[in-house]
Amino acid sequence: MTAAQISSTHPGFDVELVESEGLVEVRLSGTLTFVDASSLWDELQARITPKMPEAVRFDLSAVESIDGGTMALLVQTKWDLQTEGGTCDFVGATGHVQKILDLYEGDAKPNKRPKQKARSAIAQLGQATADSFYEVQLVLAFLGRMILAIGGVIRRPSTGNWREIAPLMNRTGADAVPIVLLINFLIGFVMGFQSAVQLKQFGANIYVADLVGLSITRELGPLMTAIIVCGRSGAAFAAELGTMKVSEEVDALRTMGFGPWRYLVIPRMLALVLVMPILTLLADLVGICGGLLVGILSLDLTITAYLNETRNALHMWDIFQGLIKSGVFGFAVGLIACQQGLATSGGAEGVGRRTTAAVVTSLFALILIDAGFTMLFYVLHL
Amino acid sequence: MSDPIITVDDLTMGWGDVNLLENTSFTIDRGEVFAILGGSGCGKSTLLRYLTGLDEPKGGTITIDGIGKPTLEVGRPSYGVMFQSGALFGSMTVGENVALALNQWTRLPADAIDAIVRAKLRLVGLQGYEHHTPSEISGGMKKRAAIARAMALEPNLLFLDEPSAGLDPVSAVELDELILTMSQGLGLTVVIVTHELESIFKVAARCIMLDKVTKRIIASGDPRKLRDESKDPRVHNFFNRTTESA
Ligand SMILES: Nc1ncnc2c1ncn2[C@@H]1O[C@H](COP(=O)(O)OP(=O)(O)OP(=O)(O)O)[C@@H](O)[C@H]1O
Ligand SMILES: [Mg+2]
Numbered sequence: 001m002t003a004a005q006i007s008s009t010h011p012g013f014d015v016e017l018v019e020s021e022g023l024v025e026v027r028l029s030g031t032l033t034f035v036d037a038s039s040l041w042d043e044l045q046a047r048i049t050p051k052m053p054e055a056v057r058f059d060l061s062a063v064e065s066i067d068g069g070t071m072a073l074l075v076q077t078k079w080d081l082q083t084e085g086g087t088c089d090f091v092g093a094t095g096h097v098q099k100i101l102d103l104y105e106g107d108a109k110p111n112k113r114p115k116q117k118a119r120s121a122i123a124q125l126g127q128a129t130a131d132s133f134y135e136v137q138l139v140l141a142f143l144g145r146m147i148l149a150i151g152g153v154i155r156r157p158s159t160g161n162w163r164e165i166a167p168l169m170n171r172t173g174a175d176a177v178p179i180v181l182l183i184n185f186l187i188g189f190v191m192g193f194q195s196a197v198q199l200k201q202f203g204a205n206i207y208v209a210d211l212v213g214l215s216i217t218r219e220l221g222p223l224m225t226a227i228i229v230c231g232r233s234g235a236a237f238a239a240e241l242g243t244m245k246v247s248e249e250v251d252a253l254r255t256m257g258f259g260p261w262r263y264l265v266i267p268r269m270l271a272l273v274l275v276m277p278i279l280t281l282l283a284d285l286v287g288i289c290g291g292l293l294v295g296i297l298s299l300d301l302t303i304t305a306y307l308n309e310t311r312n313a314l315h316m317w318d319i320f321q322g323l324i325k326s327g328v329f330g331f332a333v334g335l336i337a338c339q340q341g342l343a344t345s346g347g348a349e350g351v352g353r354r355t356t357a358a359v360v361t362s363l364f365a366l367i368l369i370d371a372g373f374t375m376l377f378y379v380l381h382l
Numbered sequence: 383m384s385d386p387i388i389t390v391d392d393l394t395m396g397w398g399d400v401n402l403l404e405n406t407s408f409t410i411d412r413g414e415v416f417a418i419l420g421g422s423g424c425g426k427s428t429l430l431r432y433l434t435g436l437d438e439p440k441g442g443t444i445t446i447d448g449i450g451k452p453t454l455e456v457g458r459p460s461y462g463v464m465f466q467s468g469a470l471f472g473s474m475t476v477g478e479n480v481a482l483a484l485n486q487w488t489r490l491p492a493d494a495i496d497a498i499v500r501a502k503l504r505l506v507g508l509q510g511y512e513h514h515t516p517s518e519i520s521g522g523m524k525k526r527a528a529i530a531r532a533m534a535l536e537p538n539l540l541f542l543d544e545p546s547a548g549l550d551p552v553s554a555v556e557l558d559e560l561i562l563t564m565s566q567g568l569g570l571t572v573v574i575v576t577h578e579l580e581s582i583f584k585v586a587a588r589c590i591m592l593d594k595v596t597k598r599i600i601a602s603g604d605p606r607k608l609r610d611e612s613k614d615p616r617v618h619n620f621f622n623r624t625t626e627s628a
Contacts, residue, residue, distance in 0.1 A: 152456060156456075159456050159457070159486075243472075244471075244472075247467065247469060247472070248465050248467055248469035249469050249470075249471055249472070251431075251436050251465065251469065252463070252465060252469040252470075252471070253471075254436065254454040255434055255436070255454060255459060255461075255462075255463040256459055256482065256483045256486075256531075257454070257455075257456060257457050257458055257459040257483065257486070257487060258456065258482075258486065259456040262456060
């Protein structure tokens, strides 16, 4: 008969391992509190391996007191052993210790640690692709419901949330003016500067005005403005509606006879569609001013010459098509932000995820729409 | 002589693949206070979502007399709902929360609406809090504000999800009185989810008890009778264990 004995002492408790034929007895004594939990866990992990052939017995008779956290570790050790086919039991628990043992199901069947099955990269890729198609489908379904809601509002204008539109336009439009002005001015300036360097070589200084004027009104003004609005209002709408959704406020609205589409979505979309062209017009103006500054400072052009050239280069249509585009951009940002917001579930994290998704999807949609318009206008020779 | 206002027939409900109730039928009579009981997580709030039309039944039908299928069409709502979480609109003041439906669905002038809002808030003991936002009032006060909001349009059918949880005993008793007065005096039908046994015995004429294990209604009828006569240990436990601790 062999009996190996290992013991170790800790500030609050002692562990003694007595190994005899086919049985490892773990004698715990002292006060096991959660402060010592990590040393107890290390001790158990070092001495007891799940696949050990011997039966394990925890002798708790010398334990003066034990708290829940430490008991949970003992119970988990037992379950780990049992799931691997080993045997393990607790003996000697009395009084308070027995109660805690019962409470933590020391005698219950092993409760397997949940394992997450790792999925292969291809499966994940496939799932992600399927998910993104599903998202597109959801956006389209959302669009359909919104069209229905618009029909409903037209039939019964009193059910619309008209009062909200002005404050929303203020939030999405007026509040965005400074940043739109600043960014578009800088864009015009940078555009002018970059092209000036090239055009100077040909002595074609004056054509900076054409270049800046056209690219700002046709392309950069609407697009940059839409990107700013997407980052400001798209994110705000998604977070706002998402929070309302997870706190059941949207459900409450529904029970009070307000359709979320009529009450929340339509005013937001309308505000964006109305505000975007106005912001874009401002963007066009300051963008041209940015180019003008370059013209005056580094190309020795006069203000009049620059503006005249711009006027000659630009047709009404150049500005107008930018405005049309910007309205569609506003619609897309509003649609995606509101759809993502109302699709939110799962608390604060869900709101964050949907807000991110709203901004990323909107940016993607903006570029796609822009490309679409460019192709369309090209094909139509506009 | 029963006169059902809500008829639930063969209802199956649940989330995802998990069912909470299967093939369940019951009726709620006009003018009664009807309690939905059961352990935490057994699906009481979920059942209210079905009864109010927020979710579609997985199976079976729910009919509200005079309305048909519970719907949430845009328009003046036919019933008031108070959510377990209160679900006050965080961007509005307490007063605006109560006034919202009044503004939309009545043609009352602003000062009349103000008067009604003040009266409703006084009814739930929140006088003077019209201009506070929901984040500035306590949990129990939010509950009471939500009750005031649910009653704003004087519905004749009211759904309350744990209205007295988190209320102090005096407010809870006052709320019971309010519910009784409304149902006896105005013929209001109240469907209430609650764990407060005293409140159940006091206000509820009938109750059902849900059970998530068997996915059935395990008891229905007068709660006082069930307490005294039910042989089912689960029902007996529910009514007695909580009496002991109360
Ligand atoms: N949004 C949801 N998605 C998925 N499952 C849910 C959702 N809401 C509730 N459940 C599940 O439905 C079950 C019943 O929930 P419900 O809120 O109806 O319980 P309850 O009876 O109202 O409980 P309590 O008395 O604690 O309020 C729970 O087990 C819960 O996990
Ligand atoms: Mg509930």
